[in-house]
Amino acid sequence: NAGVTQTPKFQVLKTGQSMTLQCAQDMNHNSMYWYRQDPGMGLRLIYYSASEGTTDKGEVPNGYNVSRLNKREFSLRLESAAPSQTSVYFCASRRTVNTGELFFGEGSRLTVL
Amino acid sequence: RKEVEQDPGPFNVPEGATVAFNCTYSNSASQSFFWYRQDCRKEPKLLMSVYSSGNEDGRFTAQLNRASQYISLLIRDSKLSDSATYLCVGGGGNTGKLIFGQGTTLQVKP
Numbered sequence: 430n431a432g433v434t435q436t437p438k439f440q441v442l443k444t445g446q447s448m449t450l451q452c453a454q455d456m457n458h459n460s461m462y463w464y465r466q467d468p469g470m471g472l473r474l475i476y477y478s479a480s481e482g483t484t485d486k487g488e489v490p491n492g493y494n495v496s497r498l499n500k501r502e503f504s505l506r507l508e509s510a511a512p513s514q515t516s517v518y519f520c521a522s523r524r525t526v527n528t529g530e531l532f533f534g535e536g537s538r539l540t541v542l
Numbered sequence: 543r544k545e546v547e548q549d550p551g552p553f554n555v556p557e558g559a560t561v562a563f564n565c566t567y568s569n570s571a572s573q574s575f576f577w578y579r580q581d582c583r584k585e586p587k588l589l590m591s592v593y594s595s596g597n598e599d600g601r602f603t604a605q606l607n608r609a610s611q612y613i614s615l616l617i618r619d620s621k622l623s624d625s626a627t628y629l630c631v632g633g634g635g636n637t638g639k640l641i642f643g644q645g646t647t648l649q650v651k652p
Contacts, residue, residue, distance in 0.1 A: 460638065462640065464642070466583065469550065469644070470644060471548070471629060471642045471643055471644040471645040472586070472629065472642040472645075473642070474639055474640070474641060474642075477638060477639060477640075479638040485637075485638065485639075487639060488544075488545075488641065517583060519585060519586075523640070526634060526638035527573055527574060527634045527635065527638070530576055530588045530591060531576070531578075531586075531588070531631070531640060533585035533586055533587075534585060535584070535585050536583075536584070536585055
């Protein structure tokens with residue numbers, strides 16, 4: 430029962446480096462989401478994909494790009510990492526954009542020096 | 543202003559106490575509401591979905607008030623193991639976004 434799998438779990442980057450966070454779900458869900466969590470801030474929505482082939486901005490999209498590669502996979506890319514992007518990143522999936530609850534991955538802890 | 547607002551607390555209560563959390567939401571088209579529990583910044587886990595008619599699961603009761611645009615979570619007979627951060631979520635509907643509140647920290651003490 431993998432559910433939602435995120436890689437990598439930990440990453441340290443230098444300012445200006447790029448990286449991609451990978452997320453895959455095996456529940457045949459249509460909708461997928463990327464959130465970031467900073468201390469005391471709750472989870473903030475970066476981007477989401479209501480269904481395969483669509484992506485939309487969330488609350489804090491600046492500095493990020495996403496790709497919905499297929500129904501299973503939704504990746505988050507940092508083109509030029511900044512210290513302000515140091516955070517814990519959570520991927521989640523949902524049956525559809527209006528049904529079911531969110532299922533989360535274990536999170537990816539990113540530090541940008 | 544965030545679409546979903548939540549008092550961050552912390553709430554410090556003794557064992558056995560009843561505690562209530564509220565969240566307000568600004569998007570009247572929101573259709574889906576949930577309460578999640580998060581321990582030590584691990585991934586959030588679903589506590590309850592929130593329905594218009596209200597719903598109860600053991601010591602936990604969730605309610606939705608569409609007229610005033612808020613959701614609530616009531617925890618009765620608090621246990622030490624209830625200590626965690628509780629996150630409300632709202633959205634879906636016309637945008638598909640699911641927005642979290644800031645989270646409320648609960649500390650239950652002996």
